[in-house]
Amino acid sequence: MGVSLSACGGGGGGGGSPATPFTSISDLPETGTVEAQGIATTATIRLNPNTGDFAMSNISGTEASTLRLRRENGEVVGLVLTAPESSAAIDVRDGGDITRSGAVVFFDSDARLEDAILVLETGQAFEHQTLGVWLSSPELNIGTIGAGAYGAQTPAAGIPRNQTATYAGESLGRAVDADGLLYLTTSGIEIRTDFQTTSLSSTGTIGFEDGSGALNDLPEFDFSGGGPVTGSGFTAVVSGPATLGVADGRFHGPNAEEVGGTYSLTGANGVSHIGAFGAN
Structure with a gap:
């Protein structure tokens, strides 16, 4: 999904109703508002109108972030994402457009001033978390x-001891390359841990170019590392061919599933x- 910073018009809102805490994907209310806590990273994005770069x-560093979802009859009809330096609010009551393709939900404000993508379930069948990206251009x-990544964080007592685990999943991101092109990125994620140290790798990065929507392989945005x-x-x-x-990360689920x-x-x-x- 491409997002244009040169759009004009009004944006979406909503999400002010009382919310229940997120526990799992299976327990999302058929009708109602749920709130999930998590972490996010944010940035400012600028378009040079003269060069198109x-x-x-x-x-930002890692920041506390909140996701609120409003559902009606089993379908998502509103979203609010908040972090200290950025937020987005999109709701069908304010003219927002919300569509679904499999596990991925796409959100657009009525004039494309706010866009978001949220993964509610995946081929990996996430149950305890969700992840997403957004753009707000006032x-x-x-x-x-x-x-941001949101979910039911594992309590300290639920972290396995004297065990190892391997998780596989995916990422969603935004990237700007050396030519000033903006991409929506996705990649495969693998995480290995003995719950004392963790290694992470992001491979097979592809990007959808803003504006044209062209799909490109972006190996320069692959990365790996540990801690x-x-x-x-x-x-x-973490580091990669072009980045450092x-x-x-946060473990989610009763026992770090x-x-x-x-x-x-x-x-x-x-x-x-x-x-x-997100990975499991």
Whole structure:
């Protein structure tokens, strides 16, 4: 899904009704609002109207973030994503357009000033988490982007001991390359852990180019790395052919059945990449 910063018009809202805490995908209410806590990374995105080049700046560290979903008769009809430096609110009551393709839900405001993509279930059958990316552009040619992972975090007592685990999943992100092109990215994720240290790899990155929608292989945005587990999460230093940065993860489910998190990486010549991942 491409997102244009040069759109104009009004944006969506909603999500003000009382919410129940998220427990699992299976327990989402048929009708009602649910709220999930998680982490996100955000950035400012600018479009140079003279050259058509994008630039990403003000990339945040890992921040607390909240997802609110409104459902009616089993279908998502509203979304609010909030983080300290960025937010998006899209609701059919405010003219928002919400469509579903398999496990992926696409959100567009009535004038495309706010867009989001949310993975509610996947081929990996996530049960304890969801992940997504968003863009909000309240001003011409400038906006914010975010990527977040949300779920029922594993309590400390539920973290396995003296065991190993391998998780497989996927990522969603936004990237700007050295030519100033903006992409919506996705990749395969593998995470290995003995719950003392964790290794993470993101491979097979592909990107949908903003504007044209062209699909490109982007191996320069693959990355890998590792780091220690602390409590029910981990922080990993990660790097790839063109980038260096950090990934933060949280285990989800009663006994760490799933893992999700965010990443942010930068490189030379304005290369930048932020995103969220989920695996089980």
